Amino acid sequence: MKKHNFSAGPCILPQEVFEEASQGILDFQNSGLSILEISHRSEAFVSVIEEARSLALQLLGLENKGYSALFLHGGASTQFLMTAYNFLNKKAGYLNTGTWSSKAIKEAKLFGEVVEVGSSKDKNFNYIPKDYKIPSGLDYLHCTSNNTIYGTQIKDFPNIDAPLFCDMSSDIFSREMDFSKFDLIYAGAQKNMGPAGTTLVVIKNDLIKKVEREVPSMLNYKVHLEKDSMFNTPAVYAVYVSLLTLRWIKNNGGIKAMEQNNNAKADLLYKEIDRNPLFKGFAAPEDRSPMNVTFNLTDESRKEAFDELWKNAGINGLNGHRSVGGYRASMYNALRLESVEVLVSCMQKLEEQN
Known part of the structure; x- marks a missing residue:
């Protein structure tokens, strides 16, 4: 009997996605090969990742608006590091709403000054800080839209004169909003989008101009953008299941x-x-x-x-x-x-x- 799965992640996925993904393991698109064994450079897989990137932007209302979508390795935890490595030149602001925000802050402190603009640590993160003041001159402001551990969610995002970054790992594709107010969004796939193993990054193309330091290739957004998210071997199966889930979202309204x-x-x-x-x-x-x-x-x-x-x-x-x-x-x-x-x-x- 299929159980009622309330797990925080890896998460439940639609039954039809499981079925189509299972068929892809046995025989991908009647090719006589499994999705697990086709070349990531093959036309078949390139079409998968290109559709997944395009569909992610389409669902978020960011298609043709100067954004790109990437599927990268390392989960949101790597993005804690990667965002700061690329964009924290002097000072960045962080809204601390829980464990994941705290981890992001820890990584960011390796690269520059971190200003904690607000925190709900005083009540074990059971609320979202309000009326916090955002200093001027920030390289960016980082927030976490939804907090899996504490069960809180940001309802209203600040309007600021600095780039706005958001970890949306646990509520991406779950609610409508103006996603164009964000300059960078990242989300581990294993909540609303697919299996563990790949991470969606949605980035405003002009943001790359703000990178001032030399960044190693694997952590460099510019490198991944120039290589169309194919700089190294992507997580083929995780990207494929994410595509199937994105199709399911689109086909279901x-x-x-x-x-x-x-x-x-x-x-x-x-x-x-x-x-x-x-x-x-x-x-x-x-x-x-x-x-x-x-x-x-x-x-x-x-x-x-x-x-x-x-x-x-x-x-x-x-x-x-x-x-x-x-x-x-x-x-x-x-x-x-x-x-x-x-x-x-x-x-x-x-x-x-x-």
Whole structure:
């Protein structure tokens, strides 16, 4: 039986993507070869990565607007380093909203001055900082749009006179917004887009003019742009599955439809958390994430009973991160509303038992 997968990542993907990707392993496009064994320089794969790059820009509304999309190695963790290596010449601003922001800040400090413009560390990152002041003269401002561990999401992004960078690893393609306000976006594929192993980078082409230092080839955005994201062997299978997922998003109404479905799932679960006296939400209500819903029991003595209920219901990946405890329901694009209904039913059964 297929389980209800609330894992924070690697994530759930659409069933049709699994099926088509599986066929590609056996026989890619009736070529007699697996996608795992074709040359990354072959016409067949070049067409895959070119379509994936183009479709990513199209879905984000950035096609023909001076942006390029790259599929690179190393996950978002490498982007923490790469963004600073390329663009932190003197001083950069960082909004600290959790573990991933903190890791990005640590890497950036190797290359220049880091100004922490705002932080929610004082309350274990359960909210998004507001009314913070952004100093002038920044090389860029970096933020993390969604925080998987703490279940918070930035709803409003600042308007600034410096380039705006964003780690969108856990909510890319999940909600509509004006993506043109960002100069650089990066996202590990393994949340809303594909399997672990590749990272999407969307970069404004003119940004390259701001690189002042010598950067090693593998960490140099200019090199990857000049080589059309094929400087070295790409993660062929991860890019292919990402393409299939991007097609699925487009064929199912695009980002607008994804957002509607995600809001319906989040509304259902948050309403139950707020209604049911046995549960309480972790994140501040105004900053709650539709992607990662974090919540706790009001009485930990009921943990064993609740764990038995959701595990017997075929639910996977519900345990919260160790820094927060409790539970975390990750509800990425491909998670069906029915899975959330099963979880809500378990919460209501626990209430009936008590």
